[in-house]
Amino acid sequence: MTVRVVVADDQAIARQGLRMILESGDDIEVIGEAVDGLDALGQVQRRRPDIVLIDIRMPRMDGLEATRLLRDVEGVQVIVITTFDLDEYVIEALRAGAVGFLVKDSPRERIIDAVHAVARGDALISPEVTRRLLDQFVSNTPARAGDPRLAELTPREHDVLLQLAAGRGNAEIAARLFLEESTVKGHVSRLLAKLGLANRVQAVIFAYETGLVVAGTTSEGREQE
Structure with a gap:
């Protein structure tokens, strides 16, 4: 297409x-x-x-x-x-x-x-x-710890959000979390809806601004169901 x-x-x-x-x-x-x-x-x-x-x-x-x-x-x-x-x-x-x-x-x-x-x-x-851009700009923004929207996520959606924050695509997330790629797509869609975000990039910014990911570090989430 x-x-x-x-x-x-x-x-x-x-x-x-x-x-x-x-x-x-x-x-x-x-x-x-x-x-x-x-x-x-x-x-x-x-x-x-x-x-x-x-x-x-x-x-x-x-x-x-x-x-x-x-x-x-x-x-x-x-x-x-x-x-x-x-x-x-x-x-x-x-x-x-x-x-x-x-x-x-x-x-x-x-x-x-x-x-x-x-x-x-x-x-x-x-x-x-x-990631380098986010490290420079978002690290200067105080983290909004305890954002209530995070409580709406399931454990697996939380894991997928961490993978998104590392800049990974659906196929790589699926391999790391032992999921089907279609399942990952579903998790991404649901977590964006729950967090009220427009796209994956805004999910990354959210992860930084809420302190879920600390600038200059990575977080992998759980590797199995």
């Missing part, structure tokens, strides 16, 4: 470069280009893409505000793409609903793989960079 993408960046050369990269991959079609966040919203309304690949720093409406508005558009996922991997606004974009982020000088294969990963609802983008 072809993944339909809109690319939003105020620099024409950046848009053209991303188009060339994406369309060199299998089953990806760039169906629109936007020059800023406001243009991106219009492109989404007209073209209904699966994914919007959006820069943060743009005129009129930046990628952060556009991401907030796109969060409620059914069937559309947002990937933020930045010049610097520790851009101060990236964590806010993730909180706003972006499913992950890339840096503009990422290898061609990583950009293509990222789009396919998001299209299938799988792992975080560039998990090693995402």
